[in-house]
Amino acid sequence: MIIPFYHVLILASLLFGMGLACVVAWRTNVIMMLIGIEIMLNSVMLTFVEGSARWGIADGQLFALMLIALTSAEVSLALAMVVYLHRRKQSVNTDDYGSMNG
Amino acid sequence: MTLYLALMLLFPLLGGTVSALAGRKLPRRLVEAGVCAAVWASFVCAVLAAASYRGPVSVEFGRWLSAFDLQAPIHLYLDPLSLSLSVMICFVCGLIHVYSVYYMADQADYARFFALLNLFVFAMLTLILAENLPLLYLGWEGVGLCSYLLVGFWYTDSNNATAGRKAFITTRIGDTALLVGIAWLFQLFGTFSIPQINGMGFLLPHGIVTAIGILFLVGAMGKSAQVPLMVWLPDAMAGPTPVSAMIHAATMVTAGVYLLSRMFPFIGGSAVTCAAIAITGGITAFYGATCALAQRDLKKVLAFSTISQIGYMMLGVGAGAITAATFHLLVHAFFKALLFLGAGCVITAMHHEQDIYKMGGLKDRLPLTFWPFLAGAACLAGIPLTGGFFSKDSILAAVFLKEGTLYTSLYLLALLTALLTSYYSFRLIYLVFFGSQVHVHTHGELKVMQWVLVPLALLGLFGGVLDLPGYLGGGFLDSFFGHQAGGEVGHSAAQEVALQGVAATLAIFGLLAAHWRYGGKSRVDRVRESSTRPSPLYAFLLNGWYFDRLYHAILIRPYEYLSGILWEKVDEGVIDDSLDGMSSGLGITGRWLGRWSTGKVSLYILSFAAGGAVVLGYLAWLTL
Amino acid sequence: MEAILFYILSAVTLIGTLCAITARQAVRAIVYLVTSFFSLALIFYLLGAPLVAAFEVIIYAGAIMVLFMFVIMMLDLGHPEKLTFPKIRDWWPAVLLLAVIAGSILILAVSREPATAPGFTAITVREFSQALFKRYGVAVEIISMQLLFALVGALYLGRRR
Incomplete structure (x- = not known):
């Protein structure tokens, strides 16, 4: 395997930045925000796996696996919440949910 | 002896505590009998102690203050000075307690009154018998506190409460000086014991002795109402008359004289201090006498005469005549208590009227008051062969025999004062007891009150035998105090007789002047004059040389002005406003920042991401 | 060979993701994302x-993405004309953040590159499983409990009132 370490990191950072951009830009659609979060989590997983490969330790892959498990829990809850909110406000626009206004 | 000393202190303490705690629950007669019994039991102890007295006794009962090398045990010391004073105090206070039972018969708040009287006796005896300065100071403050509470006894009237506060605050100035002096002595000697300090005074430089002596003098000025701290005593007459008799005439105000006498072996080492004491005494004596000339209020005449007489005692101390000062102190206690108690009888009979111009003709209506009162006035005036004559003369003689212009002029001032004293004493007698009849009301209580006056009158009249001059066989006090310090110069019998002749002439001259001005027909003119507007000199004397106004102008007004500035400008203007400004600034900032929390998730995410980006960018910039 | 494959896959991933985040319809975004996740796998x-x-x-390309699809269909968000595409105003902070973060990480990654790359060692399934169930047994338990909680939470939020 002759891929330089930092090439993978660059890929991961680009993915992370795209995910973040998605979250920031898609304020009108909460589902797209969740997708952006998934993209960011994937980039983190990529970093873990790369680290695991580089130092030859299984822990990175383990954490990637745990991230998958965590993400599934997160997504299921988040989507349930989206359903709930949509049922109340008939909208997926986050700007419509203003009850945290200080 | 130990037992007597302990009981002498414990009886009044017990009586005071019990009547303070349980006085309202107990029957009135029981409380009254109890407090009187406590003081008379104290008197019995004092007499027994006197009977078994063989020489100075020092008794330690226990530890009180003890920290590192600071030791102030409960340690009593009995020597001729404290012994004679404690016998006198127990006796006079005992009589006044009996008198108070009848004087205060219609007062509902008897428990508080008698508790305070008893506690006062306790505090005064502590002051007298203390061996060390902190214990003395405890008694000193104790009498001050009781005085404050008793002056303001009828506290519902704001004037009385103000008078109490005035007394307390004015004496506090002196107390502070005394406390500084005590602390200084401890710093110098490492001990509080009065006999030890007295024995070591010669070790100190002259200047330090003078400074400490002046501090003690200021303390005595406050307590003994000497110029310039005398303004509280006339106002203190707002208290019940027995209180005036007991505290503000006979006992407490002499504490300053006692303190200086007690410390005299120490402070007498400085001629400057002695001169300062003598000057203070002389000026105070003159001041009190002049003010007493013009007063209309019966009790205030007596109050100013007290100031004047204590001035004499201070003069005696300043002249080094401790024996003479103590002699006058004892005799003065008898006749001044007598005069105040007599005044109490008059005031009771006159339905609490205190203006002497509205009195008259009481000679026939209250003979039992008149004759003892006359005896008291004669003592005060120094009419020959009364106790007051001998005691005052011994002071005058001591001052005369001191060398120097200062003491000579003080002697002349004191003679002038003696003339004035005689004059105002008989002015009082003529105005109150002679002239036309007024309505009086007598009742059973007044009878008993009048009988209390008789033993005091006898003691005042014949108090002279305590210390007869040398040519009449020598004095008892003189030999009793013989070993006490005090540079009394021996003098010949001829000199003595001559001096007494001068004093007697002046006293009688004063009597005649008073008779000419206030006796017989001219009394009516004086009474008529009194309703007109007083002349400037008269008003000047009536208002106590305007000292109150002077203090108001130079002390109280600037202080109020300063307080006003500190309150309105500094406290409200600087401290409050800056805090208000800070809080409102924080509030505005908070509200402004609060607009950030819009409740929109997108803004939060953007802020969060921006923060992360800044951190990352900073790290990257560091790496570059 | 492997390196070329990696770069091709990287390109697919990036393009797939880019299409996903700029898609006008959520359903299309999901499909692009599935592509991207396949190449990432x-x-x-x-x-x-x-x-x-x-x-x-x-789990990702299969379960989670299908879950997204379900929700999109359930909420009846299939009408693209109802959803407003982010405006330019919304995009520029996103792009700026992307640039800053990607740029920073790039700088950090490049500057920390060690002189010599250590040897690559494959991790066998046995090794992986032993590490998972021996050293991280507790973590597995905790994750399973967390899944249970998520399940309960989702049921609570989703019940009809």
Whole structure:
């Protein structure tokens, strides 16, 4: 395997930045925000796996696996919440949910 | 002896505590009998102690203050000075307690009154018998506190409460000086014991002795109402008359004289201090006498005469005549208590009227008051062969025999004062007891009150035998105090007789002047004059040389002005406003920042991401 | 060979993701994302993590994305004309953040590159499993409990009132 370490990191950072951009830009659609979060989590997983490969330790892959498990829990809850909110406000626009206004 | 000393202190303490705690629950007669019994039991102890007295006794009962090398045990010391004073105090206070039972018969708040009287006796005896300065100071403050509470006894009237506060605050100035002096002595000697300090005074430089002596003098000025701290005593007459008799005439105000006498072996080492004491005494004596000339209020005449007489005692101390000062102190206690108690009888009979111009003709209506009162006035005036004559003369003689212009002029001032004293004493007698009849009301209580006056009158009249001059066989006090310090110069019998002749002439001259001005027909003119507007000199004397106004102008007004500035400008203007400004600034900032929390998730995410980006960018910039 | 494959897969991943985040319809975004995740799974495989690659395909590209699809269909968001595409105003902070973060990480990654790359060692499934169930047994338990809680939470939020 002759891929330089930092090439993978660059890929991961680009993915992370795209995910973040998605979250920031898609304020009108909460589902797209969740997708952006998934993209960011994937980039983190990529970093873990790369680290695991580089130092030859299984822990990175383990954490990637745990991230998958965590993400599934997160997504299921988040989507349930989206359903709930949509049922109340008939909208997926986050700007419509203003009850945290200080 | 130990037992007597302990009981002498414990009886009044017990009586005071019990009547303070349980006085309202107990029957009135029981409380009254109890407090009187406590003081008379104290008197019995004092007499027994006197009977078994063989020489100075020092008794330690226990530890009180003890920290590192600071030791102030409960340690009593009995020597001729404290012994004679404690016998006198127990006796006079005992009589006044009996008198108070009848004087205060219609007062509902008897428990508080008698508790305070008893506690006062306790505090005064502590002051007298203390061996060390902190214990003395405890008694000193104790009498001050009781005085404050008793002056303001009828506290519902704001004037009385103000008078109490005035007394307390004015004496506090002196107390502070005394406390500084005590602390200084401890710093110098490492001990509080009065006999030890007295024995070591010669070790100190002259200047330090003078400074400490002046501090003690200021303390005595406050307590003994000497110029310039005398303004509280006339106002203190707002208290019940027995209180005036007991505290503000006979006992407490002499504490300053006692303190200086007690410390005299120490402070007498400085001629400057002695001169300062003598000057203070002389000026105070003159001041009190002049003010007493013009007063209309019966009790205030007596109050100013007290100031004047204590001035004499201070003069005696300043002249080094401790024996003479103590002699006058004892005799003065008898006749001044007598005069105040007599005044109490008059005031009771006159339905609490205190203006002497509205009195008259009481000679026939209250003979039992008149004759003892006359005896008291004669003592005060120094009419020959009364106790007051001998005691005052011994002071005058001591001052005369001191060398120097200062003491000579003080002697002349004191003679002038003696003339004035005689004059105002008989002015009082003529105005109150002679002239036309007024309505009086007598009742059973007044009878008993009048009988209390008789033993005091006898003691005042014949108090002279305590210390007869040398040519009449020598004095008892003189030999009793013989070993006490005090540079009394021996003098010949001829000199003595001559001096007494001068004093007697002046006293009688004063009597005649008073008779000419206030006796017989001219009394009516004086009474008529009194309703007109007083002349400037008269008003000047009536208002106590305007000292109150002077203090108001130079002390109280600037202080109020300063307080006003500190309150309105500094406290409200600087401290409050800056805090208000800070809080409102924080509030505005908070509200402004609060607009950030819009409740929109997108803004939060953007802020969060921006923060992360800044951190990352900073790290990257560091790496570059 | 592997390197070329990696760069191709990287390009696919990036393009897929870019299309996903700029898609006008959520359903299309999901499809692009599935593509992207497939190529990412292959990258995992190339990096010697076959198990993670398999889970990526099964759980991510399979389960989670299908869950998204379900929700989109359930909420009836299939009408693109109802959804407003982000305006330019919304995009520029996103792009700026992307640039800053990607740029920063790039700088950090490049500057910290060690002089010599250590040897690459593949991690076997046995090694992986032993580490998972021996050293991280507790973590597995905690994750399982967390899944249970998520399940309960989702049921609570989703029940009809």
